[in-house]
Amino acid sequence: MTRDMPPFTIGIEEEYLLVDPSTMALASAPDGLIAACKADLKGQVSPEFLQCQIEIGTGICHTIGEARADLRHLRRTVARHAADFGLAPVAASCHPFGDWKEQAHTDKDRYNVLYRELAFVTRRMLICGMHVHVGIPDQNDRIRLINQLKYFLPHLHALSTSSPFWQGEDTGMQSYRLSVFDNMPRTGLPPRMTDWAEYQNTVQTLVDLGLIEDASKIWWDLRPSANFPTIETRICDVSPRLEQTLTLAALTQCLTRMIWRRNRDGGGWRVVQNFMIAENRWRAQRYGVSEGQIDFGEKRLISFEQIAGDLLDLIAEDAAALDCEPEVARIRDIIAQGTSADRQRAVRDMALARGATPHAAMQAVVSSLIGEFHAGL
Numbered sequence: 001m002t003r004d005m006p007p008f009t010i011g012i013e014e015e016y017l018l019v020d021p022s023t024m025a026l027a028s029a030p031d032g033l034i035a036a037c038k039a040d041l042k043g044q045v046s047p048e049f050l051q052c053q054i055e056i057g058t059g060i061c062h063t064i065g066e067a068r069a070d071l072r073h074l075r076r077t078v079a080r081h082a083a084d085f086g087l088a089p090v091a092a093s094c095h096p097f098g099d100w101k102e103q104a105h106t107d108k109d110r111y112n113v114l115y116r117e118l119a120f121v122t123r124r125m126l127i128c129g130m131h132v133h134v135g136i137p138d139q140n141d142r143i144r145l146i147n148q149l150k151y152f153l154p155h156l157h158a159l160s161t162s163s164p165f166w167q168g169e170d171t172g173m174q175s176y177r178l179s180v181f182d183n184m185p186r187t188g189l190p191p192r193m194t195d196w197a198e199y200q201n202t203v204q205t206l207v208d209l210g211l212i213e214d215a216s217k218i219w220w221d222l223r224p225s226a227n228f229p230t231i232e233t234r235i236c237d238v239s240p241r242l243e244q245t246l247t248l249a250a251l252t253q254c255l256t257r258m259i260w261r262r263n264r265d266g267g268g269w270r271v272v273q274n275f276m277i278a279e280n281r282w283r284a285q286r287y288g289v290s291e292g293q294i295d296f297g298e299k300r301l302i303s304f305e306q307i308a309g310d311l312l313d314l315i316a317e318d319a320a321a322l323d324c325e326p327e328v329a330r331i332r333d334i335i336a337q338g339t340s341a342d343r344q345r346a347v348r349d350m351a352l353a354r355g356a357t358p359h360a361a362m363q364a365v366v367s368s369l370i371g372e373f374h375a376g377l
Contacts, residue, residue, distance in 0.1 A: 006260065008322065009135035010067055010253050011230070012245065013057040014074075014238050015048055015128035016089040016373075017098070018082060024366035026052040026098040026126075027087050036081040044074060047106045049114065049125055052098075054078060054089065060135070064250045064324040071242060076377045090369040091245075092340065093128050093163035093177035093237035096348075097362040100126040100167070121184060127177040130160065130238040130245060132252040133230035139196035141260065142224045142231050147192050148259050148269040150222050153235045154280035154293060155307060159331060160236035160248055161288040162340035168362055170348075174288030174341040175237050178281075181219075186212075189274045189281065190220040199224065221281075231256065235281075240340050240372035243330065250327035254315035257322065272296050288342065289335045304335045343368070 020027045028051035037045040037054070048055045056074040061067040078089050103126055105111050115122050136142045161174035173179065181187055193199045206212045215226035221235040233252050239245040259269045280293045289304040302310075308331050312319075319325045338346075347368045351361035 003264065006137060006141065007062070007135045008253055008257050008260075009060050009062055009133075009230075010064070010249055011058050011060055011133040011228070012067055012071055012249050013055065013131040013133075014071075014091060014245065015053055015055045015130070016078065016091050016238070017095050017128060018052050018054060018087045019090055019095070019366055019370070020086065021088045021367075021370065022086075024097075024363040026095055026103065028052050028104065029054055029087075030085050033081055033085045033087070036084065037078055040077050040081070041074060045078065047108065048128075049105055049111050049122070050103045051106050052103055052126075053128065063322070064246055064253070064327050067249060068242075068246055071245065072377055075242060075373065079374060079377065088370045089373055090366065091128070091162075091238045091240045091373050092344070092369050093175065094166055094180075095126065096165040096344065096365045097168040097359065098126055100124050118184065124180055124183065127163070127180050128238045129177065129181075129234060130236045130248070132233045132236070132249045133225060133228060134233075134253055134256045135228075135230050136256070136260075137229050139224075142229075143193050143196050143199055144263065145256060145259055146190055146222050146224070146231055147271055148263075149231070149233075149256060150189055150274075150277060151269060151272055151296075152255050152311075153189070153221050153233070154277065154284040155311065156233065156248060156252060157235045157237070157281065158284035158287070158289050158293070158304070159251075159334050159339065160239055160244075161284070162237040162239060162344070164341040164344055165348075165362065165365070168359070170345070173285055174290075174339060175285045177237055178235075178285050184219055186217065187219045188221060189277055190222050191274070192271065196224075237340070240369050242376050243327075244334065244340075247327050247330045247334070250319070250322070250324035251311070251315070251331060253322055254318040254324065254328055255311075257318040258315045261318065270297060288339045290338075290342075308332050308335050340372075343372075 058070040163177040166176045203215045225232045292301040292303045295302045319328045344365050347365045348361045351364040
């Protein structure tokens with residue numbers, strides 16, 4: 001690793017779904033809504049692939065406190081303008097009963113090309129995610145960190161799960177989003193690369209063949225950003241609650257610093273085959289935090305209660321240095337209380353117990369997601 005400490009700045013991107021609060025059904029964003037958001041937020045907001053989606057991104061933040069202020073402003077502004085058009089945003093990775101066959105894609109060159117190239121696969125992309133950028137100026141450091149940080153991707157994903165339902169059905173998964181996204185090409189865990197040159201040559205091969213125009217079409221769970229001097233963690237479901245987004249961002253930032261620090265000091269973190277990490281990735285998709293994951297050092301399954309303690313011990317120095325100790329400590333609350341997927345099922349079950357129809361129970365889930373989006377704004 002380079003000897004100069006990177007800034008470990010962070011940036012957060014979130015994708016939201018737009019719904020009609022009277023029916024809780026998905027609704028397309030009117031042109032006026034996007035224009036109003038852009039007037040206030042400039043380049044920090046954009047339409048997404050489907051017309052019922054909208055994407056925001058914070059600026060470059062040096063602390064989690066800065067990220068909180070920026071993200072709160074972004075969420076508040078989107079919510080305010082959506083209300084002006086009779087709509088409401090929700091931050092969940094799948095709409096509980098929305099039908100992908102009824103959604104239209106945004107008429108934009110990039111999305112039109114995607115639709116032509118990927119055909120039917122893109123029509124099912126009724127999913128939203130959350131991405132965290134961490135500033136790493138040195139290109140080779142980015143590759144070395146990705147090789148080691150991917151070990152923790154299943155832990156981050158398990159904590160973020162918010163997509164148990166798909167088209168009105170309980171999938172039995174905590175995150176059905178990844179099951180949809182993995183149908184896309186160039187997704188999943190990043191391959192192990194030796195250095196930046198190998199990464200560039202790999203991407204350039206696809207560019208030279210005319211298969212992709214640039215590295216932004218590489219959709220790995222963790223990748224070097226195509227546009228910024230950052231590594232970009234992309235595995236997380238989007239979180240309905242702002243504070244849980246910040247916990248995941250702070251944990252990502254701290255884990256990155258911890259691994260960089262250990263490499264600088266001659267240690268590093270264990271590099272495990274993708275085949276093994278993928279087993280934990282599946283467990284995160286399926287069970288969230290309710291079942292354990294494999295500790296590849298101890299070669300046994302451990303509970304998320306133990307995982308939380310181990311993670312917080314590993315990053316204690318980094319959380320103190322980055323001034324985010326309260327935020328990362330909240331992973332214990334997520335594990336104790338459950339993720340958004342657990343809360344959504346609880347709302348559904350309570351509505352059914354009170355005599356609601358299955359559809360009305362799903363509407364109750366969407367209503368609860370609207371409330372969580374607005375909490376703390």
